[in-house]
Amino acid sequence: ICIGHTSALELWRAARLGRCAFPTASSALLPASLSGVEARALLRPFVRAGILKVPVHVIVATQNARHKVNGIVGHSMDAACAAGQLCKIAEGMYVLSPLASLLHSSASMSVEQSAMLGFELCGSYAVDCRAKAGFAQASAIASTTEMLAFSNTAFGGRFARSTRRVASLVLDGAASPAEAQLACRLCFSKARGGYGLPRPEMNCRVEVRGEARKMTQKRFFVCDLLWKEAGLDVEYDSAMFHASAGGLASDAERRNALQAMDLAVITV
16 A cells, blocks of 8 residues: 555654654555555554554555545555655555655645645654644755755656745744744745745854854854844744743843844844
8 A cells, every 4th residue: 555645744754753664765656456454454553553543545546546445545646657756664555755745735735734744844843742842853854955856756747836836935944833834924925924035044053253252152053044144033932942041041142142243133
Protein backbone atom coordinates (compact mmCIF):
# COMPACT_ATOMS: atom_id res chain seq x y z
CA ILE A 1 0.00 0.00 0.00
CA CYS A 2 0.98 3.61 -0.46
CA ILE A 3 -0.16 6.21 2.07
CA GLY A 4 -0.99 9.64 0.66
CA HIS A 5 -2.95 12.85 1.19
CA THR A 6 -3.27 14.07 4.81
CA SER A 7 -2.40 10.61 6.16
CA ALA A 8 1.04 10.91 4.56
CA LEU A 9 1.61 14.22 6.32
CA GLU A 10 0.58 12.60 9.63
CA LEU A 11 3.12 9.83 9.09
CA TRP A 12 5.94 12.22 8.18
CA ARG A 13 5.15 14.26 11.29
CA ALA A 14 5.33 11.14 13.46
CA ALA A 15 8.61 10.12 11.82
CA ARG A 16 10.14 13.54 12.53
CA LEU A 17 9.11 13.15 16.17
CA GLY A 18 10.71 9.69 16.36
CA ARG A 19 7.43 7.81 16.82
CA CYS A 20 7.89 5.56 13.83
CA ALA A 21 10.68 4.51 11.49
CA PHE A 22 11.82 7.30 9.18
CA PRO A 23 10.81 6.44 5.58
CA THR A 24 13.65 5.84 3.14
CA ALA A 25 13.93 6.64 -0.57
CA SER A 26 12.62 3.93 -2.86
CA SER A 27 12.17 3.17 -6.55
CA ALA A 28 8.88 1.36 -5.91
CA LEU A 29 5.83 2.02 -8.09
CA LEU A 30 2.25 2.65 -7.03
CA PRO A 31 0.26 -0.53 -6.38
CA ALA A 32 -2.23 -1.34 -9.13
CA SER A 33 -5.00 -2.29 -6.72
CA LEU A 34 -5.97 -2.33 -3.06
CA SER A 35 -6.67 -5.30 -0.82
CA GLY A 36 -8.72 -4.13 2.14
CA VAL A 37 -7.68 -7.09 4.33
CA GLU A 38 -3.95 -6.59 3.70
CA ALA A 39 -4.17 -2.82 3.99
CA ARG A 40 -5.93 -2.97 7.36
CA ALA A 41 -3.33 -5.43 8.68
CA LEU A 42 -0.47 -3.11 7.69
CA LEU A 43 -2.18 0.03 8.97
CA ARG A 44 -3.53 -1.32 12.27
CA PRO A 45 -0.35 -0.76 14.36
CA PHE A 46 -0.04 2.82 13.10
CA VAL A 47 -3.68 3.60 13.87
CA ARG A 48 -3.49 2.04 17.34
CA ALA A 49 -0.32 4.03 18.11
CA GLY A 50 -2.10 7.27 17.18
CA ILE A 51 0.26 7.90 14.27
CA LEU A 52 -2.51 7.73 11.65
CA LYS A 53 -6.12 8.86 12.00
CA VAL A 54 -9.08 7.01 10.56
CA PRO A 55 -9.96 7.14 7.72
CA VAL A 56 -6.49 6.49 6.30
CA HIS A 57 -5.84 7.79 2.78
CA VAL A 58 -4.06 5.48 0.33
CA ILE A 59 -3.17 5.74 -3.37
CA VAL A 60 -3.36 3.22 -6.18
CA ALA A 61 -2.62 3.38 -9.89
CA THR A 62 -6.14 2.44 -10.98
CA GLN A 63 -9.67 3.69 -10.38
CA ASN A 64 -10.85 0.68 -8.36
CA ALA A 65 -10.02 2.19 -4.95
CA ARG A 66 -11.62 5.62 -5.26
CA HIS A 67 -14.04 4.95 -2.44
CA LYS A 68 -14.09 4.59 1.34
CA VAL A 69 -13.89 1.02 2.58
CA ASN A 70 -13.73 0.14 6.28
CA GLY A 71 -11.73 3.16 7.41
CA ILE A 72 -9.68 3.53 4.22
CA VAL A 73 -10.14 6.21 1.56
CA GLY A 74 -8.65 5.36 -1.81
CA HIS A 75 -7.27 7.81 -4.36
CA SER A 76 -6.09 6.97 -7.86
CA MET A 77 -3.08 8.53 -9.56
CA ASP A 78 -1.12 7.92 -12.72
CA ALA A 79 1.79 5.64 -11.83
CA ALA A 80 4.22 7.61 -13.99
CA CYS A 81 3.29 10.81 -12.18
CA ALA A 82 4.15 9.30 -8.78
CA ALA A 83 7.36 7.61 -9.95
CA GLY A 84 10.26 8.51 -7.68
CA GLN A 85 7.96 9.94 -5.01
CA LEU A 86 7.41 6.81 -2.90
CA CYS A 87 9.36 6.25 0.31
CA LYS A 88 9.49 2.90 2.10
CA ILE A 89 8.17 2.57 5.66
CA ALA A 90 8.15 -1.20 6.02
CA GLU A 91 7.83 -4.28 3.83
CA GLY A 92 4.91 -3.68 1.46
CA MET A 93 4.20 -0.23 2.93
CA TYR A 94 5.11 3.11 1.35
CA VAL A 95 4.30 6.80 1.72
CA LEU A 96 4.42 9.74 -0.66
CA SER A 97 7.47 12.01 -0.28
CA PRO A 98 6.99 15.10 1.95
CA LEU A 99 6.45 17.58 -0.89
CA ALA A 100 4.25 15.17 -2.86
CA SER A 101 2.21 14.63 0.33
CA LEU A 102 1.79 18.37 0.81
CA LEU A 103 0.62 18.96 -2.74
CA HIS A 104 -1.60 15.88 -2.84
CA SER A 105 -3.51 17.13 0.20
CA SER A 106 -3.50 20.83 -0.74
CA ALA A 107 -6.56 20.47 -2.98
CA SER A 108 -8.71 19.97 0.14
CA MET A 109 -7.09 22.84 2.09
CA SER A 110 -7.02 26.60 1.96
CA VAL A 111 -3.88 28.28 0.64
CA GLU A 112 -3.13 29.42 4.19
CA GLN A 113 -3.40 25.89 5.59
CA SER A 114 -1.08 24.57 2.88
CA ALA A 115 1.40 27.35 3.65
CA MET A 116 1.41 26.51 7.37
CA LEU A 117 2.14 22.86 6.54
CA GLY A 118 4.92 24.06 4.25
CA PHE A 119 6.40 26.13 7.09
CA GLU A 120 6.33 23.01 9.28
CA LEU A 121 8.08 20.79 6.71
CA CYS A 122 10.70 23.50 6.06
CA GLY A 123 11.07 24.43 9.73
CA SER A 124 12.77 23.06 12.82
CA TYR A 125 9.55 21.94 14.54
CA ALA A 126 6.72 19.46 14.15
CA VAL A 127 3.21 19.89 15.53
CA ASP A 128 2.80 17.58 18.53
CA CYS A 129 -0.49 17.43 20.43
CA ARG A 130 1.23 15.50 23.24
CA ALA A 131 3.71 18.31 23.96
CA LYS A 132 2.85 21.10 26.39
CA ALA A 133 3.72 23.76 23.82
CA GLY A 134 1.78 21.98 21.06
CA PHE A 135 4.95 21.33 19.06
CA ALA A 136 8.39 19.76 19.42
CA GLN A 137 11.80 20.35 17.89
CA ALA A 138 12.41 18.40 14.68
CA SER A 139 14.74 18.59 11.70
CA ALA A 140 13.46 20.14 8.48
CA ILE A 141 12.67 17.65 5.69
CA ALA A 142 12.04 20.13 2.87
CA SER A 143 13.00 23.62 1.69
CA THR A 144 11.52 26.34 -0.49
CA THR A 145 14.33 25.76 -3.01
CA GLU A 146 13.33 22.09 -3.20
CA MET A 147 9.70 23.12 -3.67
CA LEU A 148 10.55 25.18 -6.73
CA ALA A 149 12.75 22.39 -8.14
CA PHE A 150 9.95 19.93 -7.41
CA SER A 151 7.71 21.73 -9.91
CA ASN A 152 9.97 20.32 -12.67
CA THR A 153 9.20 16.71 -11.72
CA ALA A 154 6.26 14.80 -13.19
CA PHE A 155 4.40 14.98 -9.88
CA GLY A 156 5.24 18.62 -9.25
CA GLY A 157 4.33 19.52 -12.83
CA ARG A 158 0.84 18.20 -12.22
CA PHE A 159 0.58 20.68 -9.35
CA ALA A 160 2.93 23.30 -10.80
CA ARG A 161 0.69 26.24 -9.94
CA SER A 162 0.15 25.03 -6.36
CA THR A 163 3.87 24.28 -5.97
CA ARG A 164 4.93 27.77 -6.97
CA ARG A 165 2.18 29.38 -4.90
CA VAL A 166 3.12 27.52 -1.71
CA ALA A 167 6.84 28.16 -2.32
CA SER A 168 6.14 31.89 -2.68
CA LEU A 169 4.39 31.95 0.71
CA VAL A 170 6.62 29.66 2.78
CA LEU A 171 9.91 30.62 4.45
CA ASP A 172 12.64 28.24 5.59
CA GLY A 173 13.69 28.00 9.22
CA ALA A 174 10.58 28.67 11.35
CA ALA A 175 11.06 27.31 14.87
CA SER A 176 7.43 27.17 15.98
CA PRO A 177 3.86 27.39 14.64
CA ALA A 178 3.53 30.86 16.19
CA GLU A 179 6.62 32.11 14.34
CA ALA A 180 5.16 30.73 11.12
CA GLN A 181 1.84 32.47 11.78
CA LEU A 182 3.66 35.73 12.49
CA ALA A 183 5.58 35.43 9.21
CA CYS A 184 2.30 34.81 7.38
CA ARG A 185 0.65 37.87 8.91
CA LEU A 186 3.59 40.12 8.11
CA CYS A 187 4.46 38.83 4.64
CA PHE A 188 1.26 37.60 3.04
CA SER A 189 -0.18 40.05 0.52
CA LYS A 190 -2.85 42.44 1.70
CA ALA A 191 -5.32 40.47 -0.42
CA ARG A 192 -4.62 37.47 1.84
CA GLY A 193 -4.92 39.52 5.02
CA GLY A 194 -1.22 40.23 5.54
CA TYR A 195 0.89 43.39 5.52
CA GLY A 196 2.74 42.56 2.29
CA LEU A 197 6.23 43.02 3.77
CA PRO A 198 9.31 41.65 1.95
CA ARG A 199 10.42 38.13 2.85
CA PRO A 200 12.80 38.03 5.85
CA GLU A 201 15.28 35.38 6.93
CA MET A 202 13.95 33.23 9.76
CA ASN A 203 16.11 32.24 12.73
CA CYS A 204 19.13 33.80 11.14
CA ARG A 205 22.44 33.77 13.04
CA VAL A 206 23.92 37.22 13.73
CA GLU A 207 27.48 37.43 15.05
CA VAL A 208 28.07 39.82 17.97
CA ARG A 209 30.51 42.55 16.97
CA GLY A 210 31.81 45.98 17.94
CA GLU A 211 30.45 47.70 21.05
CA ALA A 212 27.88 44.92 21.49
CA ARG A 213 30.66 42.62 22.77
CA LYS A 214 30.76 44.70 25.96
CA MET A 215 27.05 44.08 26.58
CA THR A 216 26.88 40.31 26.35
CA GLN A 217 29.03 37.21 26.72
CA LYS A 218 27.26 35.56 23.81
CA ARG A 219 29.11 35.28 20.51
CA PHE A 220 25.97 35.34 18.37
CA PHE A 221 22.20 35.69 18.46
CA VAL A 222 19.53 33.95 16.40
CA CYS A 223 16.93 36.43 15.15
CA ASP A 224 13.37 35.19 14.64
CA LEU A 225 12.58 37.32 11.58
CA LEU A 226 15.46 39.37 10.22
CA TRP A 227 15.39 41.97 7.44
CA LYS A 228 19.14 42.60 7.05
CA GLU A 229 18.95 45.47 4.59
CA ALA A 230 16.37 47.28 6.70
CA GLY A 231 18.28 46.56 9.93
CA LEU A 232 15.15 45.11 11.54
CA ASP A 233 14.70 42.14 13.85
CA VAL A 234 11.15 41.08 14.80
CA GLU A 235 10.99 38.72 17.77
CA TYR A 236 8.08 36.51 18.80
CA ASP A 237 8.06 36.29 22.61
CA SER A 238 5.69 33.72 24.09
CA ALA A 239 4.67 33.72 27.75
CA MET A 240 5.83 30.09 28.03
CA PHE A 241 9.46 30.83 27.18
CA HIS A 242 10.00 34.51 27.95
CA ALA A 243 7.87 35.49 30.98
CA SER A 244 10.32 34.49 33.74
CA ALA A 245 12.68 36.98 35.35
CA GLY A 246 15.64 35.26 33.73
CA GLY A 247 13.94 35.31 30.36
CA LEU A 248 13.15 39.03 30.60
CA ALA A 249 16.74 39.85 31.62
CA SER A 250 18.12 37.80 28.73
CA ASP A 251 15.75 39.52 26.30
CA ALA A 252 16.86 42.95 27.54
CA GLU A 253 20.55 42.04 27.15
CA ARG A 254 19.88 40.74 23.67
CA ARG A 255 17.92 43.85 22.65
CA ASN A 256 20.64 46.20 23.87
CA ALA A 257 23.37 44.26 22.05
CA LEU A 258 21.45 44.11 18.78
CA GLN A 259 20.65 47.82 18.96
CA ALA A 260 24.36 48.50 19.47
CA MET A 261 24.85 46.75 16.11
CA ASP A 262 22.29 49.09 14.47
CA LEU A 263 19.53 46.52 14.45
CA ALA A 264 16.11 47.77 15.53
CA VAL A 265 14.26 45.16 17.60
CA ILE A 266 10.47 44.88 17.66
CA THR A 267 8.87 42.38 20.01
CA VAL A 268 5.53 40.72 19.24
